[in-house]
């Protein structure tokens with residue numbers, strides 16, 4: 265007979281099943297950035313999608329604010345082994361942003377202010393899997409966590425969730441980003457523990 269241990273050691277039941285292999289739970293929100301934190305006033309922020317044929321689609325902050333936003337609650341998994349459950353965000357789905365973008369590209373290279381990049385298959389940005397997020401826990405996203413807006417792709421390790429996002433190039437061929445060039449896994453599925461190349 266199954267035994268249900270509700271409230272065991274103060275954790276909610278089921279938390280362990282939500283922890284990918286090799287991860288531990290944290291309740292604070294660590295900051296991981298490779299360089300200094302850029303301070304970008306929303307009025308100077310913009311987001312550009314460039315297709316494989318060079319067509320550019322650009323949104324200003326005001327454009328972003330007029331698009332339908334969603335509240336999402338997701339678990340975050342960092343390759344440095346911390347996971348944080350039930351983080352609450354508000355953002356615009358990439359399904360909305362890419363709706364009128366004509367492309368046959370299979371890959372995406374995400375660019376941030378400050379030069380950070382990360383790559384992923386385009387299909388991982390679609391079907392309710394990715395957002396340009398601008399609120400965390402009910403407040404405007406702080407600069408250290410990527411404000412005014414960051415990419416949020418919670419089903420992959422958090423290095424794919426580019427902070428201070430400024431655009432996405434849609435590509436016919438995969439093009440490794442910052443950590444991917446340094447030996448991190450090209451895909452980064454936390455449930456398959458794809459931390460480094462060859463995992």
Ligand SMILES: Nc1nc2c(c(=O)[nH]1)N[C@H]1C(S)=C(S)[C@@H](COP(=O)(O)O)O[C@H]1N2
Nearest residue numbers: 294295296297298376380409422423426427
């Ligand atoms: N622009 C940018 N985005 C970034 C990073 C970065 O250094 N620069 N670090 C990545 C890594 S490795 C992680 S774990 C998460 C950390 O997000 P946090 O600082 O909000 O916890 O941001 C990701 N996005």
Ligand SMILES: [Mo]
Nearest residue numbers: 296342343423
């Ligand atoms: Mo990370």
